[in-house]
Amino acid sequence: MDPVVERSVDLDAEPDDVWRALTQPDELAAWFGPEVQLDVRPGGHGRFVDDEGCARRAVVDHVQAGERLVLRWWPEDGGPGAGASVVTFVLAPTGSGTRLIVTERLAVTGASLRAAADAARTAWMWRLDVLLLRVAALARV
Amino acid sequence: MSGADLDGVFGALADPTRRGLLERLVAEGPDTATNLVVGLPVTRQAVVKHLQVLADAGLVTPQRHGREVRYAAAADPLGPAVSWMMAAGAQWDRRLERLKKRIESS
Numbered sequence A: 001m002d003p004v005v006e007r008s009v010d011l012d013a014e015p016d017d018v019w020r021a022l023t024q025p026d027e028l029a030a031w032f033g034p035e036v037q038l039d040v041r042p043g044g045h046g047r048f049v050d051d052e053g054c055a056r057r058a059v060v061d062h063v064q065a066g067e068r069l070v071l072r073w074w075p076e077d078g079g080p081g082a083g084a085s086v087v088t089f090v091l092a093p094t095g096s097g098t099r100l101i102v103t104e105r106l107a108v109t110g111a112s113l114r115a116a117a118d119a120a121r122t123a124w125m126w127r128l129d130v131l132l133l134r135v136a137a138l139a140r141v
Numbered sequence B: 001m002s003g004a005d006l007d008g009v010f011g012a013l014a015d016p017t018r019r020g021l022l023e024r025l026v027a028e029g030p031d032t033a034t035n036l037v038v039g040l041p042v043t044r045q046a047v048v049k050h051l052q053v054l055a056d057a058g059l060v061t062p063q064r065h066g067r068e069v070r071y072a073a074a075a076d077p078l079g080p081a082v083s084w085m086m087a088a089g090a091q092w093d094r095r096l097e098r099l100k101k102r103i104e105s106s
Helices: A015-023 A025-031 A110-122 A124-140 B003-013 B016-028 B044-056 B079-105
Strands: A004-011 A035-038 A045-049 A055-064 A068-075 A085-093 A098-106 B060-065 B068-073
Touching: A004 B079, A015 A025, A015 A085, A015 A098, A015 B079, A025 A035, A025 B079, A035 A055, A045 A068, A098 B079, B003 B016, B003 B044, B016 B044, B016 B068, B044 B060, B044 B068
Parallel strands: none
Antiparallel strands: A004 A098, A035 A045, A045 A055, A055 A068, A068 A085, A085 A098, B060 B068
């Protein structure tokens, strides 16, 4: 089974507003990270730079306005085979707003696991912080 | 990696002295208990015990050089897949938190 993460968030906003936040580059950049370009149509290209300075190239696979957006991205310095993952955004209206569900699935190939392992090694100190947050979360349960 | 293994990792990291030891090994490279105890308010024996807990969790590896044992931070104790999941999950947590703030304040 490929490694996958799923997160969801309930937003006090209409699906159309959430869709705009996902698809308009200046709106996207406001929450995603320092730099985002995205051409939201099937086959459209994009570029994402995250908080850690990691730049990714992206291609849009699927667009269903207001409901579903699927894209593939991969580290810019690795090429499409290395560390590629599929990111899916699903918007579901709730009684009072919108639930946004994000899944990211790493396509496991030799190259992608090597890239993931390299990234993990260089992010060692940072990952310790992540572990500690997790420890703190467990301690609260 | 099984849930029991992860519990071992979290348990090992729950102690501030062990976190300090691990951070030092990550930052400064392999070292002995004798050197690591310098500046700590605990005995060498206590440091050895802490290092053993970290070793049991797979976070450090003891390396024997003659009579001396040097401890090294394990390069990737969680395995690449779990590491990726923790890193990617934490990134989405931060992004979605920002999205929620932004969208609900506008």
